[in-house]
Amino acid sequence: MAASAARGRNWAEIATGAVILVVAALFLAYAISQSGRSLGGGGGISLTARFDRIDGLAPGADVRIGGVKVGSVVEQHIDPRSYLAVLRLTVQPDIAIPEDSSAEITSESLLGGKYVNLVPGGSDSMLKDGAEITITQSAVSLEALLGRFIFSVTELNSQNGQQQNGGEAAPAQPAPGATPAPARP
Structure with missing residues (x-):
């Protein structure tokens, strides 16, 4: 049992x-x-694009047209001669992309990931498998933009302060409630 x-x-x-x-x-x-x-190896049209910088873009990232996913980033590497980042993309085989189309690296949001946005051109001839997209726009570094903005605001504030004081630095004011230092003879 x-x-x-x-x-x-x-x-x-x-x-x-x-x-x-x-x-x-x-x-x-x-x-x-x-x-x-x-x-599997997957079907689709294989394209390449070269960028100055691809900050935060990784293999597997989306390739989109008009916000709709039509492919993905398959591979990325550096061109040892030009030092450009080379991306290999696959796009659905039923999507015809004009030869004068452009590729730009775009952020999903301030904190989100990045993707490749394809902007179709107006050419009558289409890109074939293995072709290169020659018109590209690299990723915009949000850190660099923020740094430039802060520097510009700081510079503007210092210029405004100098103009209000007649070009001279303002004398230091004692903190509220502090006893002023005696004048030196």
Whole structure:
């Protein structure tokens, strides 16, 4: 009787483990399908683009047209001759991209990730598999912009202070409630 109960419990454990593995596989398949990535080599048009800087852009990032995902960044590397960042992109095969299109690296939000935005041109001839997008706009560094803004405001404040004081620095004022220092002879 005890052996029969142990055997039944073993089968129950095996069945439970199998159900858990099936559910995990379903979650994995769902996650891959919703991310836009695939397990295979994937079809699509392969394009390259060169940028001065790609701050925060990683392989797997979206490629979008008009805010709609149409592909992804597959690879990134540095060109050893020009020191430009080279991106290899894949775009859905049913999307025809004019030859005079441009690619720009854009932020999703102030704190969000980055993606490649393709701006279609007006050419009648389309980019073919393996072609290069030659019109590019690199990522804008929010830190550099913020630094320039702070520097500009500081510089503007110091210029305004000098103009109000007739070009001379204002004498230091004692803090409220402090005793002024005696004048030197």
